[in-house]
Amino acid sequence: MAAEDKADGRDEETQTAAPSPAPRSPTAARRLIREGLFDGPTGALAPGQVQAALAAVPAEAALAFAAFCLRNPKALPLLAMTLPGERRCPALGADVDLARDLPAYRVIEDGGVAGEVADAADLWRDDLTGFLIGTGHALDAAFAEAGLALRHRSESHPPPLFETNVPMEAAGRFSGRLWVGMRPFSPSDAVRAIEISGRYPMAHGAPVHMGEPSAIGLDRLTTPDLNPPSRVAGGETPLFWASSRSAEPALLAAGLDFALVSPPGKLLVTDLQTERARGF
Amino acid sequence: MAAEDKADGRDEETQTAAPSPAPRSPTAARRLIREGLFDGPTGALAPGQVQAALAAVPAEAALAFAAFCLRNPKALPLLAMTLPGERRCPALGADVDLARDLPAYRVIEDGGVAGEVADAADLWRDDLTGFLIGTGHALDAAFAEAGLALRHRSESHPPPLFETNVPMEAAGRFSGRLWVGMRPFSPSDAVRAIEISGRYPMAHGAPVHMGEPSAIGLDRLTTPDLNPPSRVAGGETPLFWASSRSAEPALLAAGLDFALVSPPGKLLVTDLQTERARGF
Numbered sequence: 001m002a003a004e005d006k007a008d009g010r011d012e013e014t015q016t017a018a019p020s021p022a023p024r025s026p027t028a029a030r031r032l033i034r035e036g037l038f039d040g041p042t043g044a045l046a047p048g049q050v051q052a053a054l055a056a057v058p059a060e061a062a063l064a065f066a067a068f069c070l071r072n073p074k075a076l077p078l079l080a081m082t083l084p085g086e087r088r089c090p091a092l093g094a095d096v097d098l099a100r101d102l103p104a105y106r107v108i109e110d111g112g113v114a115g116e117v118a119d120a121a122d123l124w125r126d127d128l129t130g131f132l133i134g135t136g137h138a139l140d141a142a143f144a145e146a147g148l149a150l151r152h153r154s155e156s157h158p159p160p161l162f163e164t165n166v167p168m169e170a171a172g173r174f175s176g177r178l179w180v181g182m183r184p185f186s187p188s189d190a191v192r193a194i195e196i197s198g199r200y201p202m203a204h205g206a207p208v209h210m211g212e213p214s215a216i217g218l219d220r221l222t223t224p225d226l227n228p229p230s231r232v233a234g235g236e237t238p239l240f241w242a243s244s245r246s247a248e249p250a251l252l253a254a255g256l257d258f259a260l261v262s263p264p265g266k267l268l269v270t271d272l273q274t275e276r277a278r279g280f
Numbered sequence: 281m282a283a284e285d286k287a288d289g290r291d292e293e294t295q296t297a298a299p300s301p302a303p304r305s306p307t308a309a310r311r312l313i314r315e316g317l318f319d320g321p322t323g324a325l326a327p328g329q330v331q332a333a334l335a336a337v338p339a340e341a342a343l344a345f346a347a348f349c350l351r352n353p354k355a356l357p358l359l360a361m362t363l364p365g366e367r368r369c370p371a372l373g374a375d376v377d378l379a380r381d382l383p384a385y386r387v388i389e390d391g392g393v394a395g396e397v398a399d400a401a402d403l404w405r406d407d408l409t410g411f412l413i414g415t416g417h418a419l420d421a422a423f424a425e426a427g428l429a430l431r432h433r434s435e436s437h438p439p440p441l442f443e444t445n446v447p448m449e450a451a452g453r454f455s456g457r458l459w460v461g462m463r464p465f466s467p468s469d470a471v472r473a474i475e476i477s478g479r480y481p482m483a484h485g486a487p488v489h490m491g492e493p494s495a496i497g498l499d500r501l502t503t504p505d506l507n508p509p510s511r512v513a514g515g516e517t518p519l520f521w522a523s524s525r526s527a528e529p530a531l532l533a534a535g536l537d538f539a540l541v542s543p544p545g546k547l548l549v550t551d552l553q554t555e556r557a558r559g560f
Contacts, residue, residue: 059343063339063364063409064363066343067363070358071360073559078350080351081346081350083343083452084343091351091449129343171363172363201481201559205559279481279485279559
């Protein structure tokens with residue numbers, strides 16, 4: 001699968017180790033990160049590729065987390081999972097090493113965030129099970145390709161994220177409230193954004209809400225829980241998409257002795273092209 | 281979710297226990313089966329509803345089976361999964377009891393088929409984990425709705441199934457060869473069938489092959505491995521869709537001490553409407 005998805009000749013950038021200009025092939029992007037030459041947000045790397053969030057949980061909690069993802073497919077669409085002891089993930093790239101190929105790893109210990117590391121090879125326990133979760137990265141790529149102007153891009157930041165009062169479907173020890181990302185659009189663009197995103201179930205699909213923020217428990221849009229706010233202009237409608245950020249609070253609340261999760265925006269660059277976020 | 285998906289007033293059939301005419305609501309269909317009044321193939325029950333195959337495996341093998349499904353999404357699209365001890369599956373119907381709501385259960389013991397039972401309540405172990413897998417039932421519904429003539433329907437049997445020589449992606453102890461269902465179409469109808477099925481990833485999506493059967497290891501189309509053959513008329517092309525029948529051989533080869541699997545065509549009638557097989 002990886003070989004088919006890789007465009008011909010895209011690997012030429014792997015010849016150069018220089019971090020600038022940004023690598024265009026996913027292999028080059030992962031290598032740069034693996035070698036410790038890049039530790040920032042992955043948004044600008046390898047345009048057109050699906051980027052995945054990571055949650056790695058101990059085997060004893062993994063079955064429940066798999067069910068949690070399946071029961072909340074808009075927030076946590078499962079692109080791939082590994083079995084305990086597997087750090088490779090060939091479905092997302094032949095060379096992928098889950099413990100090293102993300103720019104940063106948030107370390108969860110005894111139900112709290114213990115810190116962040118740039119490389120998790122020394123922390124990766126034999127019983128860790130990796131879940132690779134689709135993100136809004138492919139959504140923004142699809143919107144841009146369709147010519148839709150994205151407010152957060154013109155404002156040079158990621159979409160503002162909010163914790164709603166909408167409960168997720170629980171599975172075993174995992175539960176929590178849904179996080180959403182907000183993108184404002186004019187009515188005609190909102191219709192197109194809904195149409196387009198509906199075709200990408202592996203990138204959160206259609207919005208979970210549009211319009212009145214209070215309907216999902218949000219007081220105001222000017223104070224997101226994460227990332228800077230996006231201006232909503234007169235006549236525009238705020239659209240809310242489920243966010244893979246929903247994973248971290250659920251991992252924390254589950255009281256796991258240990259887990260790893262990707263920090264927001266610091267994702268695995270995969271060999272899957274955006275088109276594949278339409279589903280398999 | 282179940283409540284939203286249920287069309288208004290469809291439950292009126294639940295007032296009658298008579299097996300004839302065939303119940304139109306999924307609740308009525310499940311009740312009939314649960315009460316032992318129906319044990320045949322579910323194809324004609326509750327038109328327009330997604331029907332799911334069941335695989336129930338012990339918890340110790342469940343994580344690997346979840347990964348096996350995710351790695352082979354065309355054959356084994358996961359509609360839902362339960363955790364050990366859960367027989368209910370509210371995502372597919374508020375009243376669903378996985379141990380009683382299928383017309384039959386094939387019992388796997390020590391790597392072989394030990395027999396079939398009409399009710400698995402006495403066999404359902406506390407460590408059993410249920411996987412509900414999308415089937416071609418929704419595909420046929422979508423084809424019929426689009427006005428495509430289905431050969432196997434005019435021949436009054438399910439689609440012929442074949443074991444190919446195509447290896448599935450392994451996960452832990454699970455591996456095996458892909459099974460496919462064949463439907464012949466004229467070239468123009470074949471194009472439409474590919475277009476339409478591609479929109480239903482939870483019902484096997486687009487075909488895995490079209491044309492020359494030998495390319496996927498099939499000698500002839502006149503001797504399917506399961507179900508009667510379908511005639512391929514002059515000028516028609518055989519199209520091959522991945523089949524949820526791929527699960528059973530993989531369960532057998534895994535050498536499990538115990539598992540349950542739905543016999544072909546004897547499926548769980550769910551509250552999901554066909555439209556939902558497009559993905560979530």
